[in-house]
Amino acid sequence: MGVGEIPLEAGRAVTRAAERVLVDRCRRGDPEAFARLVALHEGMVVNLAARLLGDPEEARDVAQNVFLQVYRRLGQFEGRASLRTWIYRVTVNQSHNRRRWWQRRRHDKELPLDDLVAGRGAARLADSRPEASPFQETRRRERARRVQEGLLRLSFDHRTVLVLREVEGLSCDEIAGVLDVAPGTVKSRLARARESLRGELTGLVEEGRR
């Protein structure tokens, strides 16, 4: 069965069997299969890295590193977790490393939140709403900016569980698999992350309750 016959499309659930065929072809050095694998997961990787780092340019760099690492380590992928879970884990680790790299160099990098909020530069927002009025669009962007700023003030661990849960829609067990921690740890981190962000977004939260 050729890769072209595998019903794989970005955004669709990939069956384990199809995934195994794809991984096997990648291991044998089939560039077309690897291109398919990247195309299937790049949206998820870029979005997660962008939300963890707050910088679309950095997110794109991280995404490239993630797939290079995935390619090099496909031989070690045992298939116990899904490929998607494994790629989530590599993305979180790469983003964490990138964050620490900046911190070690005491580089006060001005986070280009404007680009992230407005979908400029290396980023594009997938669900911009052309039917929204300019006023609504401005409010939406301002809200997104404040939420992203609040996320970036959380610790990396808290930010990660919150983004995986609320943005990527993973369950606590799935997050535990990604982070290789106990589900209880995920739940306690999630509770503290929500509590911290509630404190950061006081005005927005009250507005949201109305």
Next chain:
Amino acid sequence: MRCAAARRRLSEWLDGDLRPSEAGAVFAHVEACPACARVAGELRAVAALVSELPRVEAVDSVAQAVLTGLEVETRGPGLGFLFRRKGAARPFMVASLVPAALVLATVLAAALALDSDGSPRASGGHDRWPALSASGTENNPLFPSAEVGMPLENDAGRPAADAFLSGPGEGALFLETVVARDGTVARVTVLGGDAAGTQPLLDALRRQTFEPVRYRGRPVAVSVYRLISRHEVLAGPTIAGS
């Protein structure tokens, strides 16, 4: 259930991760406690705000950039070879070896086509590509360079050249003279200029002799290029007076 205990479980309660008995106790407390109900509403709003963040996509295809990176990494040995894990797959290796193999085959074929003394081997019936004469022969002369000296000419052609230069009119001739391995002139070719009336000059140049040129111990034929210009000089008007 007290407020502190309820608050510790609010997050899990909102996610539906509590056992039914615990979930029921938290629900009852929240129904009865306006402060905890407010906190629960705010936590729900926090989750909604984060989940409403628009998804970010890369403008340019990450796949293309990654594949390009892999291609560069696997194109050839280079320094990257020293750092690559043993047994790592190299998907573009075979494809990238094809041009390298073609270049290698061409170089080997060229090397095999020449004998050590410069004479051609049989070309195996490739009639469309006539065998090129060995370098340094009259049909494939060398060019003067740092290793191949310029041939020193004798005086045989000089009178004819002087006669041409002193003749009437203006003009320039660009000539190639092939000096044979024995120092005689193998041929003279007019590469540019008006060849009319230059036959005596060409005949005289063909009779020239040179000191034979040697390259790596063996006599070789050499091409010499010459530009011969003739200018008519007119006397200016005589200045009278003074």
